[in-house]
Amino acid sequence: MSIPIEPTPLPDIRLRIGDCVVDISLREIVAPGAHRPRRVTPKAMGVLRVLAGNAGKVVSRDALLAEVWPDTLPTDDVITQAVTQLRKAFGEKRGDAQYIETIAKTGYRLLAPVEWLPDEGNEGKQEHARQQNQTDAITLPEPTDGGVSAGPGAVEATLPSVGTGAPVVGTAIPPSPAGSRWWLRERLLVSLVAAIAAIALVLFLAVRHIDLNRDDGPGSVQNGVGPGPERSYRLLTSSLGFEFAPSLSPDASMVAYAATLPDWRGTVIQVQTTNASQPHQISHPPEGVSDRAPEWSPDGREIAYLRYGPGVHDCEVRITAASGGSERSVATCRGDDQNSLDWTPDGRALVFGSMRLEDGSTSGLRLLDLQSGRWIELPYPGAGRAFDYMPRYSPDGRWIGFIRNPQLGDLWRIPVAGGEPERLTRIGGEFRGWDWLPDGNGLVFGRRIDSEARLYRLDLATGLINDLGLDDAQTPATAARADAMTFVRRRPQFGLFRVxxxxxxxxIQRERLFPSSGRDTMPSLAPDGRQLVFSSNRSGHFHLWWTDLEDPQSLRIIEDVHPDTLSRPEWSPDSRRMLVVGHDDDGREGVFEVVPGSGQVSHLPMPGPRFRALQAIYTPDPDQVLMTVRGPDDMLCLVLLDRSGTEWKVLGSIEDVSLARVDTANQRVLFTRLSADGLWQADLSLTPDSIRVVDPDRPTRWRYQTWAVAEDGSIDYLDLRPGCLSSLSRIGNGEFEGAGLAPSLPRCLNPDRLSTTTSFSSSSRLDAVFTAQAVDDGSDIGLMAAPSSIEEPHQAAPSGWAK
Known part of the structure; x- marks a missing residue:
């Protein structure tokens, strides 16, 4: 029988457990005889902290779930995986529990003695964290650097996170008398030097004494488990399915968002108060039609939104009263485009992002006058040559900000009447929404990093960016006249499938490959049809994994390289090597050549010091490789490189290329562009005269990665269609009909689950598609105080931020 947890204060960030040293801030465990520290996941470290705080006592699985996975509904296997990872890091052998003992059907017990090691300057860090942990005018918790605030009386430590630059605030555990006595005995036995510190701690605990067994009525602590740390946000929604695209009323009293309904195909617009009341549906589309992208009018009385029908051209811009009632259509749009809008400050017009016009061209930002129905183009250089998305008026009405090319882009702004665009970031990443901060001094934006999306703040005066410390957060939206912000919290689980x-x-036959609780993406099949690599965070970090499909026990991690999500690893024609774009354990970015058989990883040179690689591909010629790069002028280019000498030479190039693949069967290069939908081809030398259109419409620029070339040269494309969330179709202009490669009817791989928007693999030889599909998915709306200032930026000027 397990005894109640008696939480022990954890004032330091390093400790010795048995013969191992644990660095909590780095999430590393150094075991005797190990060649290098073993890094564990944040959740595994959370489990270890609870066990260390109750060393020698049994901690139940329920208590671990409550402490480490609060406000979630995880399965028991998450604890098993965390403990398994800890045992490996401690160097435990199977059947010989020297550190963590499993108590059957109950929980776990830490067997090894624990000694907390002092960390200089930690007291000052705690004081800084306490000063940051204040509430704002609307009584929402002000986010600390780590995005988590601790409750009253909690002992907390601010711990820097590795890799993202985001801080993490350690779990706040209230002290208890019994826990302090055990901790004090351990410290006295381990070291006499700690006696003075222990006495001081005892005096502190005497003042802050908490009787965990006292019943203070509703809300009191029971069963000896103290309250968990207070979050910097609270969830407004928790229904099954999706709630997304939030928009706050100007005074932050109401939130509108798009939502799915049970047993209903399509989405509706719902409105609710920000005190988490029941939602009120204000739009009523027919089944199979989706209402999205709600935006409050400046006076808070109306909401504009987009209605997407099942057809390509079925799209309307509609306006309804915020309380519901009559709806009116004010404009039409293309249903296969990514449309975006905002109100003008006077409420008389709507501003739209780039839209495809009837003649096939792309517009720049433009206004729709609601009284006359007239479209007005905003004059600015570059309009129509790029895709400008999510326009937003600044709080002072002087600027219009927008994302240029959100799949591989940056934030820009122009004067409200048009003029020279000003670039605000130099990231070249995948953006997941943005908004101005209420004071107008900064922006908040979502960006995809590795396997998740995170929120960041940009300070306009300094150009500094900091991580807000929220996992799996995107699509921020602020209130015009209140210090509040909503966002979408989405925590999907993706698995690999062979279909x-x-x-x-x-x-259709779907076989899930190598199931895990992580996010498995970007499967890349070798030409031999046996080897498969994919990217996954199943180890706690985003790594490459390799396997032989004919040997299920062969799955293993490829060390010292972390892939980017902008392109999948590309195999050599002989299936012996791969080119991977990403970074190594030291943070060095670029292109890496990986030999899976030996685990060898080599960093490759670039065409120039100011080039950033987005993709690297082998060609049939072993002395030549193709790279998609972002050049010094920020232009995306496909370059052909001669690698036979010490210095690589550029043999050819094509501008405006977002992704390329080699079609060995037809001796050509296929590629997409950011400036337009469709697919193009060129010969292997990238001769300008050889460029021509293969398909004028697909892939869309929004799904530029979701196509693959099979061994016979056929081209498969993954998108979503009415009634099918993962649809596979053959694309091309029929030029190879004699070989049986003409476009085919769509094939529904999964009617109810989305595929990722990253790359997949297709094989005509195996008659199979290897793709990542959602296993568990859904999203909720969160509410928090809008971040106001950057105390300690975790990332320097954005010009150097290219991860």
Missing amino acids: NRSAGSGP
């Missing part, structure tokens, strides 16, 4: 590719192979 039969052609209709001739019979009904």
